[in-house]
Amino acid sequence: MRRQEGSVTLKEHKKHSLIPRPTYGNFGRNEWAILGTPCSAIKALADTVIKALSGKYKCAYVDAQHAHADEEAVLPGRLAAGAVATYTDQIHYHQFDFKKELNPFHFRQLFADMDLVLVNGNHEQAKAQVVVIDTSKKASLQKRLSQLTHVQLFLLADNADEVFDFIQDAVPDWQNVPLYRLSETGKIVAFFQEQLQQARPMLNGLVLAGGQSLRMGQDKGALQWHGKAQRYFMADMLKSFCAEVFISCRAEQAGELDRTYKPLADTFTGLGPYGAILSAFREQPDAAWLVVACDLPLLNKATLQQLVDKRNSSAVATTFESPHDGFPEPLITIWEPKSYPQLLSFLGQGYTCPRKVLLNSDTQLLTPLDPEALMNVNTPEELARVKEVLAQRTTSIHAE
Structure with a gap:
């Protein structure tokens, strides 16, 4: 019936x-x-x-307790x-x-x-x-x-x-x-x-490139630090560690991306990086996601290797401790499938901060071997600072 x-x-x-x-x-x-x-x-x-x-x-x-149907239930406490x-x-x-x-x-x-x-x-x-x-x-x-x-x-x-x-x-x-x-x-x-x-979840990569870049005044994903648009440089770097790599973007951006890269349009809109992570899990809920922001011009393979090598798939996520404030860095993080219901639960309570989820969950926290690799660029002033660091590194390499 x-x-x-x-x-x-x-x-x-x-x-x-x-x-x-x-x-x-x-x-x-x-x-x-x-x-x-x-x-x-x-x-x-x-x-x-x-x-x-x-x-x-x-x-x-x-x-389950052994009990017969005719036995009266004795309820505990209140x-x-x-x-x-x-x-x-x-x-x-x-x-x-x-x-x-x-x-x-x-x-x-x-x-x-x-x-x-x-x-x-x-x-x-x-x-x-x-x-x-x-x-x-x-x-x-x-x-x-x-x-x-x-x-x-x-x-x-x-x-x-x-x-x-x-x-x-x-x-x-x-x-x-x-x-x-x-x-x-x-x-x-x-x-x-x-x-x-x-049963350890497969690891996918996700480059966050769907932001408005309002503080920078220009598309951060299109900036060229290493000879190509940063969103593509980051995606290429993730390919060494991940089964599939996607570039997270707004729906209207998907058609503008190089067709050799896989777009993953936000389906949780208006939530920034939080919505991008949820959109990835909505697409493949049984995969783990190595999520990196596109505004990390100093990120290198050694730092990603440390993250992948120390991955704790029993935790909700594996991430780095910020060298600035000691808090988790949510936008260079491996999010395990078990974080999906956690993220949805926090959203249901009115929170859209991925760092808050990491702070209030079982998170594997690592000390970065190269703290500078976590430096992100959101403003023209930070952009100038990173250019100086890259120039110094280039000079040092040539000196050797």
Whole structure:
């Protein structure tokens, strides 16, 4: 039966825009349901994996309480008095309790920062599965065949020696799925490590060249510091580090760019660099974006190499500490896919400053090896200063 929303059914409502969607599961981008064995064994395995990986990755665990339908719910604290949500600062951790229905849309927001989500598959489902072959839960597992949509690992409990026949029938490529003993924790941890390494987001480049250049009085992207327009020079430099490189621009600028470069027009208009970053994620939400402003004439490959080498894909972003004020430099930054919902959330609260997002998020902050490389040019006075620096460097090179 179709659910009604006003006078229009969900099936009939087709007017929404189609845009690329991040590859989420029910909770996060990288999630595995562990099923086929008692909950105690699932929790023990999750503890082992999380303990081994939590030093490098943000890990989460999803489970449910065992309760019978006829048992009366005992609500904690103020929820019993009618509150919808409570928050408690537990000093060493933070505790939220909700008394409302949660769905995958809520869960993806709550788990957006996670690199790994392990799920008790006896209670919840996930995008990928780890199936334990345990004779004590054989009948239960047979009832869950519909949940086996993407089996990536088989584990044999002590009481089993081979994959059940009904699993072989349900998983066509079961022979190509890794098979370990449940007791081989080292191999299991290595499996998840490899999966997370393979899931590291692809890195794209984005040159910010869509500004009005009002303070400069001329198009900063068109200035020629190194024999060609700076926006093209920057794009060429990014090609050594990125899978694809785009030049961010206003819609009316796109047709004016050299056709050998890829334009990426702002779709979040009127927001400056913030809108350009969001527009990039709207185009490719599963990519990480190395974002650089076009007004950095002293930026060099060594500085970009430092940024890429020290990239922390578990953080929201990796950036440099400003040599002037110690704050993050938002316009020479690697923004990870997990920053996309963060940026949208800040926008929803009325903030369009990328630096504010970095200051209030889990950001990997680096000390630049060459502080001068971060010098930007917004005014004629700054332009004159950079010309002096470039002239001095040219003189020094010739002297050598």
